Amino acid sequence: MALDRKIRVLVAKVGLDGHDRGAKVVARFLRDAGFEVIYTGLHRTPEEVAMAAVQEDVDVVGISLHSGAHMALVPKVMKYIEEYGGDLSEMVILVGGIVPEDDIKRLMEMGVDSVFIPGTPIERIIDFIKKRVPEKKRIKKERA
Amino acid sequence: MNLEDVVKGLEKGNRRALARAITYVENDYPEGKEIMKRIFKKTGNAHVVGITGFPGVGKSTTVSKLVQKFRERGKKVGVVAVDPGSPFTGGALLGDRLRMEGLDVSKNLWLDPDVFFRSMSSRGRAGGLAWKTGDVIRLLDAFGFDIILVETVGAGQSEVDIVEVADTSIVIMMPEMGDDIQINKAGILEIGDVYVVNKADLGGAEKTVKWLKSMIMMDQEAVEILGKTTHADELAVQSGEIFERMRRGRDWIPPIITTVADRGEGIDELVDAIERHFSHLISSGKLKERRVRRISREVFSIITEEIRSILIHDRGEDFRRVVEMVVNNEIDPHTAAEKMIRELRANS
Numbered sequence: 001m002a003l004d005r006k007i008r009v010l011v012a013k014v015g016l017d018g019h020d021r022g023a024k025v026v027a028r029f030l031r032d033a034g035f036e037v038i039y040t041g042l043h044r045t046p047e048e049v050a051m052a053a054v055q056e057d058v059d060v061v062g063i064s065l066h067s068g069a070h071m072a073l074v075p076k077v078m079k080y081i082e083e084y085g086g087d088l089s090e091m092v093i094l095v096g097g098i099v100p101e102d103d104i105k106r107l108m109e110m111g112v113d114s115v116f117i118p119g120t121p122i123e124r125i126i127d128f129i130k131k132r133v134p135e136k137k138r139i140k141k142e143r144a
Numbered sequence: 145m146n147l148e149d150v151v152k153g154l155e156k157g158n159r160r161a162l163a164r165a166i167t168y169v170e171n172d173y174p175e176g177k178e179i180m181k182r183i184f185k186k187t188g189n190a191h192v193v194g195i196t197g198f199p200g201v202g203k204s205t206t207v208s209k210l211v212q213k214f215r216e217r218g219k220k221v222g223v224v225a226v227d228p229g230s231p232f233t234g235g236a237l238l239g240d241r242l243r244m245e246g247l248d249v250s251k252n253l254w255l256d257p258d259v260f261f262r263s264m265s266s267r268g269r270a271g272g273l274a275w276k277t278g279d280v281i282r283l284l285d286a287f288g289f290d291i292i293l294v295e296t297v298g299a300g301q302s303e304v305d306i307v308e309v310a311d312t313s314i315v316i317m318m319p320e321m322g323d324d325i326q327i328n329k330a331g332i333l334e335i336g337d338v339y340v341v342n343k344a345d346l347g348g349a350e351k352t353v354k355w356l357k358s359m360i361m362m363d364q365e366a367v368e369i370l371g372k373t374t375h376a377d378e379l380a381v382q383s384g385e386i387f388e389r390m391r392r393g394r395d396w397i398p399p400i401i402t403t404v405a406d407r408g409e410g411i412d413e414l415v416d417a418i419e420r421h422f423s424h425l426i427s428s429g430k431l432k433e434r435r436v437r438r439i440s441r442e443v444f445s446i447i448t449e450e451i452r453s454i455l456i457h458d459r460g461e462d463f464r465r466v467v468e469m470v471v472n473n474e475i476d477p478h479t480a481a482e483k484m485i486r487e488l489r490a491n492s
Contacts, residue, residue, distance in 0.1 A: 004171075038239075048252070
């Protein structure tokens with residue numbers, strides 16, 4: 001089942017991490033895949049990312065981190081999304097960056113939909129979004 | 145969130161409801177139309193300010209500084225920022241939000257409850273705005289924002305749709321964007337209620353200001369009135385009637401503000417000019433005039449859209465039949481159209 005409208009994606013850089021080449025490349029390729037991509041720019045706080053996700057009513061939040069602070073920052077972004085009225089049950093949360101295997105497991109347990117480490121082919125990210133966004137919305141509808 | 149949740153949420157000032165309402169409207173869902181009907185009575189209070197200009201002149205940066213200044217003046221501010229959507233892939237990179245950076249680090253514009261920022265893709269549409277920008281502005285208006293800033297895509301010379309939605313249109317230029325001939329070309333440089341020369345710290349800003357000034361002074365209306373002032377009009381001149389006429393025709397001379405937006409220079413003057421223009425619109429009765437024009441255009445386009453849909457869906461067969469007749473050389477396209485319209489009228 002495809003979504004009957006454009007998928008909106010927030011590509012976010014959070015915290016003290018100045019490496020956004022990866023985030024920009026991903027944003028560009030997601031654009032070419034037909035998504036509407038909003039880039040936050042560098043050094044955003046978890047609150048800012050969460051507020052942007054709510055106001056822009058995005059389907060996907062992709063958080064890019066190379067600082068090693070993912071275990072501290074990603075849960076915070078998710079917490080604030082809910083606090084600002086966002087609905088994590090229909091929002092796809094992705095993490096991209098240098099994340100050790102153990103942490104990937106823990107992030108997924110916290111509700112992150114997928115973690116993409118350096119070297120991930122861009123098609124994998126695109127396919128995942130195309131599949132996961134409608135899937136999550138359908139599950140939510142069925143539960144309602 | 146279903147329709148009722150959204151409408152209730154909008155009444156309660158719930159940002160999430162506003163965000164979802166925009167999604168419904170932007171994607172032309174039936175819920176969107178219903179929401180627009182229900183909130184309409186609450187609209188008409190905001191001052192809609194359009195910001196346009198060529199790519200890279202500093203529109204987003206200016207917008208972010210305007211948000212801050214208007215907040216300092218106690219206004220609630222909504223922003224709609226449109227960036228181009230690809231006519232090829234349908235995708236878009238919306239990069240206006242990331243410029244949202246105030247000058248005062250203690251005031252976070254991203255988290256300010258009285259600021260709402262929404263990025264929109266033009267979805268391949270020409271003209272500088274997205275198809276549903278007008279409705280999104282109305283939603284922000286009904287939600288209670290005092291000022292709604294609408295940033296167009298980086299405009300080319302003829303992208304002037306902004307005048308169809310904005311009460312006040314700001315055209316941003318920067319130095320070295322061309323000579324006085326460029327500035328006197330038709331299109332985007334005809335629409336400014338306020339002109340801004342941004343990046344004024346670069347060389348050449350005075351030249352741009354000078355050319356803009358002479359462009360504004362050559363306003364056709366002024367030339368016409370002056371051209372008609374012959375000796376025969378002397379009495380009228382003496383009685384002040386001619387000047388009265390000129391003043392009436394030219395009661396707003398677009399100011400030119402020089403700014404260095406990323407440092408916040410000139411932004412206070414710009415906000416003053418925007419507020420002055422709004423007072424002028426109200427006192428001169430032009431606000432109503434502009435809004436009447438805008439609403440006529442809007443209703444007109446909804447009606448033509450409806451007729452289109454009737455021809456495509458409800459009366460598709462009849463439509464294809466007259467097209468077929470033209471294809472077979474039985475009648476010409478004009479006669480075909482007249483025939484179709486006659487049939488529509490007879491059936492109404």
